[in-house]
Amino acid sequence: MSKKELQRLSTLALRQRKAHLLRTLSLPPEAIHASFLERFLQCGRPNCHCHQGEKHGPFFYLSRCLPKRQMRTLLLKEPAQILQGRRSVEAYQELLESLDQLSWINWELLRRGSPLQTQ
Numbered sequence: 001m002s003k004k005e006l007q008r009l010s011t012l013a014l015r016q017r018k019a020h021l022l023r024t025l026s027l028p029p030e031a032i033h034a035s036f037l038e039r040f041l042q043c044g045r046p047n048c049h050c051h052q053g054e055k056h057g058p059f060f061y062l063s064r065c066l067p068k069r070q071m072r073t074l075l076l077k078e079p080a081q082i083l084q085g086r087r088s089v090e091a092y093q094e095l096l097e098s099l100d101q102l103s104w105i106n107w108e109l110l111r112r113g114s115p116l117q118t119q
């Protein structure tokens, strides 16, 4: 739910959403903060078909941007590794979205002068 949509909810509804989030939120053990990338690449052999349009791949990577324009990449080779990489990135994203939802609910409760810690 966006901030705008949350603003239209009653304080009771906000509190119910928050209680539900707090009940269901848990740290996903497999979470990885990265982007999951699928790439088709050209190789260095000048006469290879990949230079005529049919590139090699797909190759699967995790990549993570770091400060100062640094980047970490991890090539995923085995199918199980690729699947796990995809799931781990999704798990991290879902956790982030839940946290952000909690943050917006608290923002809205604070704006209304409503206590953030209850029960």
Ligand SMILES: [Zn+2]
Pocket (backbone or CB within 6 Å): 042, 043, 044, 045, 048, 049, 050, 051, 056
């Ligand atoms: Zn090639």
